[in-house]
Amino acid sequence: MAISDLYSTEDFERKYTYLGPDLGARWSKDSTAFRLWAPTAKSVTVCLYRSGDPDAQDAVGRIPMKRAVAGTWTTDADGDLNGVYYTYLVELEDRVNEVCDPYAVTTGVNGQRAMVLDLSSTDPQDWDHDAPPHAGLPATDAVIYELHIRDLSTDPASGIVNKGKFLGLTETGTATPDGIPTGLDHIKGLGITHLHLLPSYDYGSVDETKLDVPQFNWGYDPVNFNVPEGSYATDPYHGEVRVKEMKQMIKTLHENGISVVMDVVYNHVYEAKDFCFNRIVPDYFSRTKSGAYSNGSGCGNDTASERSMVRKYIVDSVKYWADEYHIDGFRFDLVGLLDVQTINEIVATVHQSHPDVIFYGEGWTMPTDLTKPDVLMATQTNSHLTPGFAYFSDTLRDLLRGYVFDDHARGYIAGEPADPNLVAKCFMGCPDWCPEPSQTVNYASCHDNMSLFDRLTVSTPEDTVADRIRMNCLSAAMVMTSQGIPFFQAGEELLRSKPRGDGSFEHNSYRSPDSLNQIKWNDLSRPEYAKVADYYRGLIALRKAHPTLRLPTADQVRQQVFPLAGLPANVTGFHLRGSVDDSAQGLIVLFNPNRTAAAVSLPQGKWNVVVNADFAGTAPLAIAEGSVEVAPISAMVLTLEPLTVGTDDKNNRIPLLLGGIAAAAAAIGGTVAYLNRKKKKDN
């Protein structure tokens, strides 16, 4: 029997599960305590070095470790080791491996040697007073913007000094040559709440010793899970610099009211055979079958999250980022390869001290060779088993832009006929798979696949650019008014495109050059592009102004959101009953993907048009009464502001509102469900 077949047995887990909080190197002024989990090792030695360069012959000491509880090895090193690099020399049955510490808090260049670090010395000023910008708000209040660190700043027109660096996100007052704000100022101006950063932990595909040569990678190839990526630091050689600069970035973003989400890739590693954990305890971290790595991820290996010490490792790692770096959210890559128990332990553990942290991931169902029976995976279809965790809604994405794996397929925004029930489901938080709106991430574009605008260009060749811009804005309106958590790829608001230069568009730019990936800030000088950015800004402001657009529970959605019946073909619309804390008594949201205008009857009342084909926001653009015309390929949002009766507005709101609903139902033939709800409420 291979040793790897024993790892998932009850016997092995009973003997060798270590639950202590002290794995890794714990620095203090007088000594550093090391603890490594290596149950199958014959001996372990700590090797100390002057530098983090794996090729430098600069050893400064070796300390043998002693066997301790539950398969761990420990030793204490006297003196102040802050800044000293180290590795573990692990003697196995048939070989000796020198490895980095899986619990390393930082490393030297390219992540080969860990470094002992006094973490408090890396804290920015007033780090103790740093607080989550969105404390106490439900996940459905988040508006997420997905960004690669380099994409923000590498365009010369960004005006950002620290190009491609963490520090690029700390620069304010940056602008294009035309004086248009870029970088952090642009993001802040959009009004998003959460900035989601593509992998920022140490990954392997960029050589940190060759940063003068053009290199780009998304970074879905983890090497050290608890260490910031060196190529994003101004100095990848000195381990403390990347820690300091990443913390400074987070601190600055927090000061600007922006929460930070980290993209984490626990489902696989860069090279399974080279991954330090697998070289300490042979192939413990990865799922294997008959000696081969399971490859559901398509990246060469899958993480065996169902094993007790892998689970602990992942839980510890996420907790560490939340505790030490004040990370406000985690996006899990291919979370469908991780098990439900691990995800629930992560959420529970982090929420103990950080109740506002949000969690979401790619819950696609994928084949993988599990090492234990009866393990349930954190997939979209199992979302009811992970209540604190949200999943990307491919339901909405594919409705909007068309089937993901057919670039020429057209979606609803391009006028493709859609089942109104499907549109309603998407608008109401995908109740058929999503138990609560806080568990669906609504989006039309992310780093994967073509950008939204490229997809429109490819799938609607007969349409004009102007019409595609309208489709793009219709998409944004649907994402931003649907129940759930809205999300979009950085640059979607300026019609981001990834042209290959031969008339085609890149759908997988994971290692394409900066020139293809970067946000092109000068596009904001083009009036039609600037107008789209304004439209996004307005939609976000609208969403933030109306709690009714971000209901936290499915019950509230059922009680307050009603599809409109009797609309022209392929036009969809919804009547939302205003929440008690909403300034509006009600909202009407209409989507018209047709090439012709659509006339829609309105419920009784004077309705403020706040979103139309050209503008979005909170201020009335027009007053509509009786009926309204929705322009071709556009969305419209109308609000009904409360009538002022006497001085006590709150007490008068509900009866007025219900009167409005009855009138609405009469005027537009509201659905049966709608009337039943109302009746229930009256009783």
Ligand code: CA
């Ligand atoms: Ca790296």
